[in-house]
Amino acid sequence: MATRLPPIDVVLVGFGWTGAIMGQQLCDAGLDVLALERGVWRDTPTDFAPTFAQDELRYMWRHHLFQNLANDTLTIRNNTNQQALPMRRLGSFLLGNGVGGAGVHWNGQIWRFLPSDFKAYSHNRERYGNAAVKAYDMTVQDYPFTYEEIEPYYDMFDKVCGTTGKAGNLRGQIQPGGNPFEGARSSEYPNPPLPLTYGPTLFAEAAAKLGHKPFPHPNGNMSRPYTNPLGVQLGQCTYCGFCEKFGCGNYSKASAQTTILPYLMTKSNFSLRTECQVLKVEKTADGKRATGVTYIDSAGKEFFQPAEIVILSAYVLQNVHLLLLSGIGKPYDPKSGEGVVGKNYAYQTMGSVNVFFKDKILNPFIGAGSLASVVDEFNGDNFDHSGLGFIGGGYLAQMNTGGRPIEMIYTPEGTPRWGLAWKQAAAQNYLRSLNISCHGSMMSHRGNYLDLDPTYRDGFGRPMLRMTFDFTDNERKMSAYIVGKAAEIGRAMDGASSIKAASRKGSWSVVPYQTTHNTGGAITGDNPRNSVINKYLQNWDVSNVFVMGAGAYPQNAGYNPTATLAALAYHSAAVIKNQYLKNPGPLVQG
Amino acid sequence: MDAKRFDRRGLLIGGVLVGSAGAASALRDGQLGAPPQNYSGTLPWKEGVADVPPIAEPGGFRFFTDAERAFIEPAIDRLIPPDSHGPSASQADVHVFLDRQLAGLFGRGDHFYLGGPWPKGTPEQGYQSRLSPAQVYRATIPAIEGYVREKFRGMKFIQLPVGGQDQVLKDLESGKAALANADGQLFFTMFLQNVLEGYFSDPIYGGNKDMAAWKMIGFPGAHYDYREWAGRHGQRVPFPQVSIKGRPGWSEA
Numbered sequence: 001m002a003t004r005l006p007p008i009d010v011v012l013v014g015f016g017w018t019g020a021i022m023g024q025q026l027c028d029a030g031l032d033v034l035a036l037e038r039g040v041w042r043d044t045p046t047d048f049a050p051t052f053a054q055d056e057l058r059y060m061w062r063h064h065l066f067q068n069l070a071n072d073t074l075t076i077r078n079n080t081n082q083q084a085l086p087m088r089r090l091g092s093f094l095l096g097n098g099v100g101g102a103g104v105h106w107n108g109q110i111w112r113f114l115p116s117d118f119k120a121y122s123h124n125r126e127r128y129g130n131a132a133v134k135a136y137d138m139t140v141q142d143y144p145f146t147y148e149e150i151e152p153y154y155d156m157f158d159k160v161c162g163t164t165g166k167a168g169n170l171r172g173q174i175q176p177g178g179n180p181f182e183g184a185r186s187s188e189y190p191n192p193p194l195p196l197t198y199g200p201t202l203f204a205e206a207a208a209k210l211g212h213k214p215f216p217h218p219n220g221n222m223s224r225p226y227t228n229p230l231g232v233q234l235g236q237c238t239y240c241g242f243c244e245k246f247g248c249g250n251y252s253k254a255s256a257q258t259t260i261l262p263y264l265m266t267k268s269n270f271s272l273r274t275e276c277q278v279l280k281v282e283k284t285a286d287g288k289r290a291t292g293v294t295y296i297d298s299a300g301k302e303f304f305q306p307a308e309i310v311i312l313s314a315y316v317l318q319n320v321h322l323l324l325l326s327g328i329g330k331p332y333d334p335k336s337g338e339g340v341v342g343k344n345y346a347y348q349t350m351g352s353v354n355v356f357f358k359d360k361i362l363n364p365f366i367g368a369g370s371l372a373s374v375v376d377e378f379n380g381d382n383f384d385h386s387g388l389g390f391i392g393g394g395y396l397a398q399m400n401t402g403g404r405p406i407e408m409i410y411t412p413e414g415t416p417r418w419g420l421a422w423k424q425a426a427a428q429n430y431l432r433s434l435n436i437s438c439h440g441s442m443m444s445h446r447g448n449y450l451d452l453d454p455t456y457r458d459g460f461g462r463p464m465l466r467m468t469f470d471f472t473d474n475e476r477k478m479s480a481y482i483v484g485k486a487a488e489i490g491r492a493m494d495g496a497s498s499i500k501a502a503s504r505k506g507s508w509s510v511v512p513y514q515t516t517h518n519t520g521g522a523i524t525g526d527n528p529r530n531s532v533i534n535k536y537l538q539n540w541d542v543s544n545v546f547v548m549g550a551g552a553y554p555q556n557a558g559y560n561p562t563a564t565l566a567a568l569a570y571h572s573a574a575v576i577k578n579q580y581l582k583n584p585g586p587l588v589q590g
Numbered sequence: 591m592d593a594k595r596f597d598r599r600g601l602l603i604g605g606v607l608v609g610s611a612g613a614a615s616a617l618r619d620g621q622l623g624a625p626p627q628n629y630s631g632t633l634p635w636k637e638g639v640a641d642v643p644p645i646a647e648p649g650g651f652r653f654f655t656d657a658e659r660a661f662i663e664p665a666i667d668r669l670i671p672p673d674s675h676g677p678s679a680s681q682a683d684v685h686v687f688l689d690r691q692l693a694g695l696f697g698r699g700d701h702f703y704l705g706g707p708w709p710k711g712t713p714e715q716g717y718q719s720r721l722s723p724a725q726v727y728r729a730t731i732p733a734i735e736g737y738v739r740e741k742f743r744g745m746k747f748i749q750l751p752v753g754g755q756d757q758v759l760k761d762l763e764s765g766k767a768a769l770a771n772a773d774g775q776l777f778f779t780m781f782l783q784n785v786l787e788g789y790f791s792d793p794i795y796g797g798n799k800d801m802a803a804w805k806m807i808g809f810p811g812a813h814y815d816y817r818e819w820a821g822r823h824g825q826r827v828p829f830p831q832v833s834i835k836g837r838p839g840w841s842e843a
Contacts, residue, residue, distance in 0.1 A: 040624050040627075041627060041629060041634060043633070043634075043635065045635065045640070046635065046636070046639055046640050046641060047640075047641045048641075049640055050814045051640075051834070052640070052642060052643050052834050054811075054812040054813070054814065054834065055643055055791075055792055055812070055834060056790070056791060056792070057787055057791035057792065057795055058643050058644075061783075061787055061791075062695075062696060062700075062701065063701045066701070068700070068701050069701060069702060069703040070699070070700065070701060070702060070703055070704070073703040076715060077712075077715070078712070078714055082712065083709060085709065085711045085715045085718055086703050086705065087703070087716070088702055088703045088704065088716065088717045088718060088719075089701075089702055089703075089716060089717040090701070091716055194820075195820045195821050196821075197820050197821075197823070198823040198824055201823060236817070238814060238815040238816065238817050239815075239816040239817060239819075239820050240813065240814050240815065240816065241816075249814075250814075261633065262633050265629065265630075265631075265632060265633040265634070266631065266632060266633065268630075268631060270630065271628060271629065271630035272628070272629040272630070273626060273627070273628050273629075274624075274626065274627045274629070275624055275625065275626040275627065276626055297626035298624060298625060298626050299625060299626055360824060361824050361825065361826055362824075363819065363825075363826075363827055365809055365810060365813075365816070365827075366816040366819055366820055366827070403809060405790040405803070405804070405807060405809050406786055406787055406790045406791065409807065417763075417782065418668075418669040418670070418759075418782055418785075419668065419669065419671065419756070420671050420673060423670055423671065423673065423675060423676070424673070424675060426806075426807060427675040427676065427806050427807055430807035430808060430809065431807070431808045455707070456705070507714050508714060509713065509714040509716070510714060510715060510716040511713075511714070511716045511717075
């Protein structure tokens with residue numbers, strides 16, 4: 001029997017980026033906030049100090065900071081004709097766990113979606129016709145708000161993170177050296193770009209030669225010491241090359257730990273409980289209000305925590321799982337197309353081009369998470385898609401994230417995977433090759449969704465989450481197109497002797513690492529028939545439940561998801577503070 | 591917003607590593623493994639506590655039997671043979687690395703989900719065995735020796751000429767080798783990955799002896815600060831290789 005705890009104003013389920021943002025915002029508004037985190041406390045000096053952080057085996061390959069699948073996994077399949085089986089080993093995506101969540105081990109890539117990305121349905125329909133947004137069983141939808149509405153919150157996140165970069169569009173004025181395609185920014189980046197290492201420099205020169213407009217990747221890796229508006233300090237990046245999949249030992253990568261927690265943890269109206277797994281959101285008899293959450297701690301004790309507001313701020317897959325287990329919202333049915341929870345699950349369509357040089361020493365190990373040159377000519381609707389047979393696109397970037405040798409030795413086309421020829425190719429090419437990342441969008445499709453598995457159960461006896469997902473020809477054609485453009489840049493690079501291109505082909509596989517950009521399943525929309533949450537991330541049915549994260553995205557844009565989910569959290573917090581608290585109830589009439 | 595400043599550089603300087611590696615990391619690794627904690631009013635931090643890496647201990651073999659070593663040691667040297675560029679896998683102690691990994695948490699399937707049922711999956715569904723890595727090695731090596739015995743008239747893998755050894759490994763890789771009660775392709779995928787891990791990971795885990803694999807490719811290792819070199823294009827970084835264990839601040843209390 002669960003022990004009933006004293007009630008609290010707000011309970012946060014999960015304590016990564018969105019949990020930290022909502023905790024800070026709502027504590028500053030005077031509310032008593034409790035965060036429940038299933039993992040452990042983690043912080044820089046104890047958990048990823050520079051004395052032992054540069055350890056590829058432990059963090060990348062032994063998953064030390066990641067979700068342990070022995071305790072929690074999901075089932076996976078490509079389509080409804082298959083039986084879903086458990087994801088037994090992390091591969092395609094690397095889920096986070098513990099305080100800071102996946103934001104501990106990200107690269108710090110801070111992108112805004114394009115204004116047209118928020119209108120993916122109406123924009124593409126208007127320009128290319130109805131068939132363009134309905135082909136391949138696409139279920140693309142518009143966001144219920146515009147880029148302009150959330151721009152102030154993107155700006156807020158930039159200032160908290162100390163984002164480095166060069167504006168390309170400052171209040172409507174196109175700026176040289178920045179991304180000319182981006183939506184209008186209200187202010188310049190808080191910090192200047194990182195210095196470019198050799199690979200990104202060669203990429204930028206080749207791209208410019210082809211008429212593109214390369215620019216430095218916007219990111220949360222500090223180009224200089226920075227103090228954010230919360231008074232928290234970050235240090236200058238030292239380009240150690242251990243960023244994504246690792247915690248930063250140097251306070252140089254924006255994370256909940258390095259930007260918000262030192263401020264939030266000292267607030268007397270905030271508390272955090274670790275090793276506490278929320279099992280269910282409890283509701284009133286009429287199902288219209290949440291009464292709180294039931295959780296179990298690592299000592300095996302069960303508690304009921306009453307709360308006025310329940311905020312689901314775990315990773316997208318956990319948030320959707322909890323909605324389904326708690327009976328909040330109607331589950332999506334791919335046959336009828338009805339129901340909303342689990343609908344429009346999407347991902348990212350990744351491709352790559354390796355470029356090899358005979359006599360250039362590139363020193364790939366001098367890196368930072370998003371130390372890169374980028375071109376955005378082939379992202380979103382920045383180019384004419386007429387006759388191409390797909391919508392969407394992606395950015396192309398020469399990212400110098402590091403030269404970790406188990407993961408990042410590139411060998412030319414035709415090299416065997418082992419033996420003397422492999423060894424010689426590895427010795428020859430490690431210092432003399434680079435990778436162009438082709439980071440593509442993923443539209444939503446009728447057959448891609450999340451629901452509860454009928455067979456497999458988790459350690460608490462609950463049905464596992466089931467993921468049914470595959471790429472379609474929209475993504476495969478898009479990937480072939482943008483990888484082709486990256487190959488042109490690769491061939492144009494000074495001194496390039498050969499390239500090796502890989503676009504997205506065949507079905508999605510859980511085996512090779514692609515990216516931890518899972519989206520959708522708890523999408524935002526303009527009415528309860530097409531979405532789980534309204535524009536303020538408030539659930540349509542249970543008005544004191546708010547659902548954070550990339551689950552809100554009706555489809556995934558060709559950019560990394562973090563800045564947008566942070567902006568949506570700030571947007572939600574502003575409306576909770578300014579409207580909801582005065583008059584609790586639905587903020588948008590369905 | 592509160593304009594209070596937080597200077598955490600001071601904390602970093604004191605970050606000396608002490609404590610029992612095994613116990614500390616087992617406790618901290620993964621959810622629902624440590625006691626529940628309540629944090630309020632302050633940023634929690636304890637002096638002298640760090641989540642230090644689990645270091646491979648020296649000494650004899652912990653996992654492999656002699657019969658298994660008679661397969662493993664020649665096989666890893668076919669995957670990474672000796673030549674003038676750098677050491678072979680066994681010269682870099684990759685077999686020691688494999689032994690310690692299989693005797694430890696990885697061997698036991700830490701971070702794998704191994705619960706049933708276990709129907710055969712599609713290639714896209716990835717690892718679908720009920721076996722932990724240690725069980726995969728233990729079950730597959732005798733099955734490979736059985737396959738070799740049958741195919742090469744009673745010989746053992748170690749007795750084959752290198753061309754024959756390569757052929758056996760290729761047959762495992764392609765799935766062509768039909769093994770009794772074991773999945774040769776699943777084994778090969780794991781084996782090749784583990785050999786690369788042993789060759790290129792930090793020497794604290796038992797392989798990459800003398801950091802020779804890093805020297806071969808030109809990776810300086812666990813360096814922390816390349817700021818001076820970010821803008822020097824095309825020049826070789828002259829830093830000697832360094833392991834986590836060779837770093838200032840390392841102590842084995």
